[in-house]
Amino acid sequence: MASQVTFIGAGNMASAIIGGMIESGYPRDAITATAPHEDALAPIRERLGIHTSTDNAAAVSEADVVVLAVKPQIMHDVCAGLRDAVQAHKPLILSVAAGLSADTLEAWLGGELAVVRCMPNTPSLVGAGAAGLYANGRVDGDQRRLATELLEAVGLVEWVEEEALLEAVTAVSGSAPAYFFLMFEAMEEAGAKLGLPADTARRLAMQTAFGAARMAMDSDKTPGELKRNVMSPGGTTERAIAHLEDAGLRRIMAEAMDACATRAREMAEELGKR
Numbered sequence: 478m479a480s481q482v483t484f485i486g487a488g489n490m491a492s493a494i495i496g497g498m499i500e501s502g503y504p505r506d507a508i509t510a511t512a513p514h515e516d517a518l519a520p521i522r523e524r525l526g527i528h529t530s531t532d533n534a535a536a537v538s539e540a541d542v543v544v545l546a547v548k549p550q551i552m553h554d555v556c557a558g559l560r561d562a563v564q565a566h567k568p569l570i571l572s573v574a575a576g577l578s579a580d581t582l583e584a585w586l587g588g589e590l591a592v593v594r595c596m597p598n599t600p601s602l603v604g605a606g607a608a609g610l611y612a613n614g615r616v617d618g619d620q621r622r623l624a625t626e627l628l629e630a631v632g633l634v635e636w637v638e639e640e641a642l643l644e645a646v647t648a649v650s651g652s653a654p655a656y657f658f659l660m661f662e663a664m665e666e667a668g669a670k671l672g673l674p675a676d677t678a679r680r681l682a683m684q685t686a687f688g689a690a691r692m693a694m695d696s697d698k699t700p701g702e703l704k705r706n707v708m709s710p711g712g713t714t715e716r717a718i719a720h721l722e723d724a725g726l727r728r729i730m731a732e733a734m735d736a737c738a739t740r741a742r743e744m745a746e747e748l749g750k751r
């Protein structure tokens with residue numbers, strides 16, 4: 478029989494993961510999602526055909542896995558409301574919240590719990606997500622496999638063995654869709670300055686990013702080799718790449734990603750103080 482999975486929160490991340498689970502054949506009647514108001518739940522219940530509830534504690538009473546998918550700022554209060562129900566049968570806790578450590582969540586839920594922390598990203602909404610996962614010492618092999626199965630339903634899963642590495646995952650994939658969206662904006666603007674209709678430039682830029690990612694994923698060549706294959710000696714690409722290198726693109730990326738990881742650490746300190 479499939480494990481019973483209860484999602485606390487029915488927003489973007491929860492509905493992305495639930496949608497992926499259903500598409501990959503997970504039984505709908507083994508899935509429950511909660512939110513404080515019925516009007517937030519009716520659409521997801523009708524669209525996905527899962528159970529829903531406005532009572533968090535009742536919804537976890539028979540869950541094998543509790544997925545914490547509310548905003549980090551309200552997690553303390555949400556955990557306080559789940560504590561007794563969770564301590565009664567100790568399900569696996571799987572959190573997708575940014576910046577809250579496994580120890581903090583375990584303590585807020587009353588202690589001695591198997592906790593998996595996950596840093597997903599928004600392309601999970603289209604089944605092309607990338608997630609880093611970390612397990613505390615109480616998580617067993619079956620629970621690891623179950624967490625992998627749930628997140629693989631919406632994309633790539635990579636486990637890290639040190640919790641601090643989730644800060645690096647946040648910099649490399651959690652926040653990173655926004656870096657690429659910024660790049661699309663910049664390419665659209667630059668393409669328009671060169672005379673293309675803006676929407677034409679946008680479509681060309683996005684298709685090129687999609688094609689480049691697919692090519693790099695399918696190829697046994699490194700990104701460096703694929704880059705050189707585009708660069709004809711004395712040609713146009715060589716001129717553009719030289720400009721990006723001279724302008725410090727690598728340094729800018731390193732600094733931006735360092736700022737991202739630093740903010741993830743700060744958030745863990747700020748949010749964990751309760």
Ligand SMILES: NC(=O)C1=CN([C@@H]2O[C@H](COP(=O)(O)OP(=O)(O)OC[C@H]3O[C@@H](n4cnc5c(N)ncnc54)[C@H](O)[C@@H]3O)[C@@H](O)[C@H]2O)C=CC1
Nearest residue numbers: 486487488489490511512546547548549573574575597598
């Ligand atoms: N958006 C992103 O790029 C990423 C978000 N995350 C994490 O995912 C988590 C959820 O984010 P989103 O899905 O984007 O937020 P969202 O705002 O779309 O969803 C939050 C859900 O929580 C529900 N909710 C509010 N109070 C509740 C309560 N007391 N009990 C039960 N449900 C309650 C809301 O009705 C809503 O359905 C956050 O902790 C965030 O840090 C992680 C990685 C990436």
Ligand SMILES: O=C(O)[C@@H]1CCC=N1
Nearest residue numbers: 575598647651652653
């Ligand atoms: O910006 C944030 O804090 C969250 C975590 C990763 C993506 N969005």
